[in-house]
Amino acid sequence: MSHALPQWQGDTAALRALQSERATQVILRDAFAKPLRTIAGFDVGFEDDGATTRAAAILLDADTLAIIDQQVARLPTRMPYIPGLLSFRELPALLDALAMLKHAPDLAFIDGHGIAHPRRLGIAAHFGVETGIPSIGVGKTILVGEARMALHEMRGAFTPLRDGREQIGWLLRSKPGCLPLIVSPGHRVAMPSAPELVMRYVTKYRLPEPTRLADRLASRRDRGDGTTDERDD
């Protein structure tokens, strides 16, 4: 009986216009520490029938993948989910979680799309432009675009995701037998670098560690003892 998001009476057209403006600030060039020192994963989940937005941030050592810090931020949900406008609903909580970390990462992996978006400003790109932190979008399904070529079954294979004649990301087979990941640059990451950076952190699951761990934390499934469970992809 609890629930009901306070009716959101916002200007959708204005938000789309804002995205187009900010998409102008996206930089598709690698501009992160090399070698990477720390990386972070971000994802959002919900509580109280959606009334509360729960963002998770996990800071990892880029070499050992050891967890350096992990934080959860909660905020009352303000806006409903509208395809293409996801960042306005989830970014506020994500930024709170980021601020709670001991320190900012050299690179951020975000659950959602980077520039593989109608106006080239998915949540990962928006996050990057807002924070200046290099970012990559790691999504599980396509919002816009299509793959023209078949994707090999081999682990690590990738093929372009395109919208019309421009490439907006990649379909990446992170794990054999599993649906491909949709990977796209967010900010300060070059298109060719995205697949490799994601694969660098993929272990035995479909999702790369940063996003996989943030997903568990955001969805409150971070109980696992690492024994015989880990019901992922």
Add this chain to the structure above:
DNA sequence: GCGACAG
């Protein structure tokens, strides 16, 4: 007007 549509 009719679908499609991240999380």
Add this chain to the structure above:
DNA sequence: ATCTTGTCGC
């Protein structure tokens, strides 16, 4: 995203 058992496949 979230609600959920059993079930198919490596």
